[in-house]
Amino acid sequence: MMDFFIDPVLRAPMWGCILMCMASSLMGVLIFLRKRSLLSETLSHAAYPGAVIGVAFFALLFPAHEEWSFLAVLGGAFLSSLLGLKALHWLEQKGKVRSDAALCFVLAVFFGVGIVASSAMQAQLPVWHKQVNMLLFGQAATMSDMHIWIYGSLALLVAFFLFLTFRPLQAFLFDRSFALSAKMPVLFLERILFWLLLLSLIVGIRSVGVVLMSGMAIAPAVAARQFSDRLQTIFILAALFGALSGLIGNYLSVIASLPTGPMIVLVGTTFALLSLFFAPKRGLLFRIIRILAFRLRCLEENILKGIWKKGKFSETPSLRLSFVLWRLKRGGWIDKHSNLTNDGRQKAASIVRLHRLWELYLAESLGFQAEKVHRTAEEMEHILTPEMEEKLTRLLADPKQDPHHQPIPERRL
Amino acid sequence: MNYALEAEELNINYGKTPILWDLTFQIPEGRLVGIIGPNGAGKSTLLKAALGLIKPLSGKISIKKQVAYVPQRESVDWDFPITAEEVVLMGRYGRLGLFGRLRLADREAAKVALEQVGMSAYADRQISQLSGGQQQRLFIARALVQNADIFLLDEPFVGVDLATEKAIMALLRRQKEAGKTILIVHHDLPSVEEYFDWALLLNTRLLACGPIKEVFTRDNLAKAFGKSQLLFDEAAELSAKSISGIL
Secondary structure, three states, X not given: OOHHHHOOOOHHHHHHHHHHHHHHHHHHHHHHHOOOHHHHHHHHHHHHHHHHHHHHHHHHHOOOOHHHHHHHHHXXXXXXXXXXXXXXXXXXXXXXXXXXXXXXXXXXXXXXHHHHHHHHHHHHXXXXXXXXXXXXXXXXXXXXXXXXXXXXXXXXXHHXXXXXXHHHHHHHHHOHHHHHHOOOOHHHHHHHHHHHHHHHHHHHHXXXXXXXXXXXXXXXXXXXXXXXXXXXXXXXXXXXXXXXHHHHHHHHHHHOOOOXXXXXXXXXXHHHHHHHHHOOOOOHHHHHHHHHHHXXXXXXXXXXXXXXXXXXXXXXXXXXXXXHHHHHHHOOOEOOOOOEOHHHHHHHHHHHHHHHHHHHHHHHHOOOOHHHOHHHHHHHOOOOOHHHHHHHHHHOOOOOEOOOOOEOOOOOO | OOEEEEEEEEEEEEOOEEXXXXXXXXXXXXXXXXXXXXXXXXXXXXXXXXXXXXXXXXXXXXXXXXXXXXXXXXXXXXXXXXXXXXXXXXXHHHHOOOOOOOOHHHHHHHHHHHHHOOOHHHOOXXXXXXXXXHHHHHHHHHHHOOOOOEEEEEOOOOOOOHHHHHHHHHHHHHHHHOOOEEEEEEOOHHHHHHHOOEEEEEEOEEEEEEEHHHHOOHXXXXXXXXXXXXXXXXXXXXXXXXXXXXX
């Protein structure tokens, strides 16, 4: 494994991928938070025809200098991305085309032109065609040490920029019109961000390819968002996830000799998926656990309430109910014969109190009909907090009866 | 007399539809002004034009002094990763320039503003965990730390509980006592006379601008909200369609 970082042949793709993914993940956070993911997708696809045509021209003009052809790739990609952007603005403003339609249209047209141009090269310039084809899904293996420097400087540039302009950046991402009204340098920032985005998309083509470039940028941002509510932390986490996807993706692609881009993106999206499921606060798994826990609590409270009203537990318990009863016994709310303990009686009374307070509140303060209040109260009795109970009590002047003329139990002392 | 906000023959269009049509008015300093009109009357557009966020087609609108803007609450993504305190601190970012760092004084100001709107306990909360009223209080606090001379608020009472509405009004009145000018886009007619001492009645065209007693008459309200407007709207729509070749 260490070879991947030191060996003269292996180290360039490894470090190149890590640094490139770090830079594009940082940019990805910005795109993700501005909800412009599709824009980066379109820009990277629009880069393809330029790169292809650039290489074709280069092949005709300087057939002997293949080692410099990357300049043609960069230049061509850059120009056609810009052209794509112009077409996009024109469609949106002059053509009155909806933004998402315009994005897809530009993406499809430009990418199509690129594919056609690349097929045309196949017969005429077969050697160069291979190089152009590689831009679709990336080919990190051909990187040299120079790429480490290029991607390293890009990552450093992006990180430095984010660090220095963090405050106005945060403001304008959150609330653009406020940032403008407070005379923050929003337009200047937007311009720089756009150029950085374009730069990172275009130089990233080498390792990930035009097709998956924006997926690479966004996936780490999605993963990072699940773990934190702080923008600073999200940036750091996204850079970390990005670097890891670059590392693992490149490693897998070398040992299994698969294209680098798809491997990196697969690793990145795996991170994103795992985070969506398992992140502690926002993750799906813990949300489901919390939902189940809430349902269980509702059931427990309802049983306590039932026993309190009827005096005893009268049903033959199903498996689920037996489990709940076991939990209630263990919690000290009921005794061996399913009778309420002292604590259980107080708890049940306070649940009934919340229920009836809520019914009264709906009927008296909000003018609901008395027959219709029971159902929502059935739910709210499990949700109302002590502070809300306090407020309700004060609002209704410590009432003694609910709308159905049932007594409201006294507050717990 | 000094004016906080002046407009002269202001015209704003969206495509070929006029949003604001030939507005000329002055609003003196130190008033609490309600900007009132039906939906689609161009109230928010007027604020944005005053801030320079929208370019007029012709004419001009000018604000002389420092402005604090409170946009509509729905205009931002409340799931954004940011804490309540950071939102308030944002009011200070305008002075920092591109590379500025926050100073102790800025943090102190944010703390005081949070206290003023009764949100100190929520300083470290992520903003999606706040209620509608609390989110609006946050926006008010952010405007307060700007130490501006003029406040522009866009529908600050939409989706906000009554207690918050009263608290915000009390805060704004205190700002007015201190000589600040406050403009509020508002569309709850019953509270207009209680809240404002000056009103600007708007429905694409300016219908009235002046002290509340003079402006807030049955006659003017009928003009703003009533049927006499319909013919104008119909004609404008027809002309927009004809010009763009739909008819």
